[in-house]
Amino acid sequence: MLKSRCPACGAGVTFQSTVSIMAVCEHCNSTLIRHDVDIEAVGKMATLQVDASPLQLGTRGDYRGAAFTVVGRIQLRFDRGLWNEWHLLFSDGRSGWLGEAQGTYAVSFLTESTQDLPSFEALKIGNTIELRGEAFRVENIESARCIGGEGELPFKVEGGYEAPVADLLGEKAAFATIDYSEDQPLLFVGRYVEFDDLRFANLREFDSWTNSTSPRVKSFTCIQCGGAVTQRALMQTTSVVCPSCGTVIDVSNDNLTVLSKYAEKTKVRPDIPIGSRGTFPDGTFEVIGFMQRFVTVEEIRYHWREYLLFNPFKGFRWLSEYNGHWNYIKSTPYRPAIMGNGNLYFKEQLFQHFQSAQAKVDYVLGEFYWRVEYGESCLAQDFVAPPELLSVEQTDKEIAYSLGRYAEPEEIRQAFHLTTPLPPRIGVGGSQPSPHARKAAQALRLAGLFIAIAFLLQIATLALSQNRLVYQTSLAFNAADAEKSRVSDVFEINGRPSNVMVRTNANVNNAWVYLSMALINDDTGTAYDFGREISYYSGTDSDGAWTEGSRSDKAFLPSIPAGHYYLRIEPEGSGSTSYSVQVYRDVPRWWLFFVAVGLLVVPPVILFIMQRSFEYKRWSESDHPMSKFLNVSSGDDDE
């Protein structure tokens, strides 16, 4: 650490980092250059623009276990507004950078490139470059202009210089910037990070966000119609729409200019008013912008609405609404893997392609962090893994990935304390979680469990049943007999009340015999009366030999109590024949098991049909409608 005095005003100046060669005097704004122990004032630093960054000099934080302090800043302007590069001094002496723009944060370190970096002109969005053995994709190409600096910096900074830069993205939110403002391009490699992950302390205070003071808004007069215009997310947004005439005004600098004019007469009223604040699991956000976009499919316009949400610390979020279905969306630095079938693999989850179309803006209200214009378009692609939605929007200059989560209308209503009704849900939303999917899977698992229980019961029955022959006899039927009825000997049936199987065999050929039988309990006088026919026919015809019927039969009498029994048999027939009778006790059977299994699979089948019906409706709104209701794989049906 070097402590000295400002040569211009005499105020105390401290160089906390040994790598810092430049500092801006806090008192007189002089640019001070350090020469070993001497300090030279080389001029005045341009005044930085007031912005809504939550960071300030002296803010502390933690990056991957290493504590840091913000000791300097370079402020730049790029196409979408202001961009800060905060100079970090780590507790271990390292010097790093925290890039901050529109609520996205990336920590990076100056890194020596192991190969020649491509020229700025050779870069194209989507190109892949290998940097230090890791593949990076070009995501953004900008020519930023330096506004100025503050605090201490590791190199000399002057306001107004052009900084052509390219942002690249690698696996797992790896981040790289190539800075072409020097003769030799400089490579910075690091990682995108979430605001909460950096565990900041000593942040700026924001009225109405960190205290109960009324929110600070900037008001000005519309340069087109003279109406009152309000800007809420100060300096985080670059375009504001006049609520009176719909003119989009560029507010990126003090020279307000018209970006585009609203030509339509119809105004769209947002369901959530601009200025409303809503609380979501990741924080409280304020609605600062509203836009309606549309895609045209087969000459039909399909409109949906998007709300831009803002929090000075967390940045921006989106709420989208289509046909009463809502998604809470946040841009993501993670990039998906593109599968061969056009689907995406993202964070260990498969996202199925849902829809691709050229999306156009046809109505805007409020303010936005880019220069929004009526009619501006991009290729919008949606991929779904309900309840999540991965949205990819591509223009010539950038590819933006956003991860959304389906939000129930009630969640939106409660988040914003809305008293007016939200649009009713129509159909099934692309990312709407199926209410049947979990139940169907659960029912299937339960059905498996119940069937296993039934099977174990069946096995136990097979093992424990007597299945015992208790009586058998052979008899003859003579049609000429005056009394054909016969009674058997008494036999014993024991055990619990269970079934009795009476098996009969008759030596019939092209004939029949009918046996009227009664199983009579000799102890109680209870008779179980039943009749069985045995018939067997055979022959030949033009199709060859045929047979019909059977020479044997089985009859099962249920719940027969133990006791002494005999059979009374009264035969009838088309002719004389011999026949035999066998009586078995407690014979295990399978039919009841199959009936039970059949009943147990009914509920899962009903839930499966409901689930398929839900998916059928979902995909009917996509580029891949299911051609068949029971198609298991949606998404490939029209290919």
Next chain:
Amino acid sequence: MIRAFVVFAALVLGGFAYGTYTGASFTQYNQINNVPKSIRNNPGVYRSVYARYPHK
């Protein structure tokens, strides 16, 4: 829905267990109480309700 399925399955399994235990069957039969003891000596005194069962 799942709770209803569990209740339904419990009823099905209970019915299955009871039916298996008692040897449930669809065989048509008729239970007649207090048939005379003399059937063993004179089978003709008993007339089966199935004796006139329609057949070929």
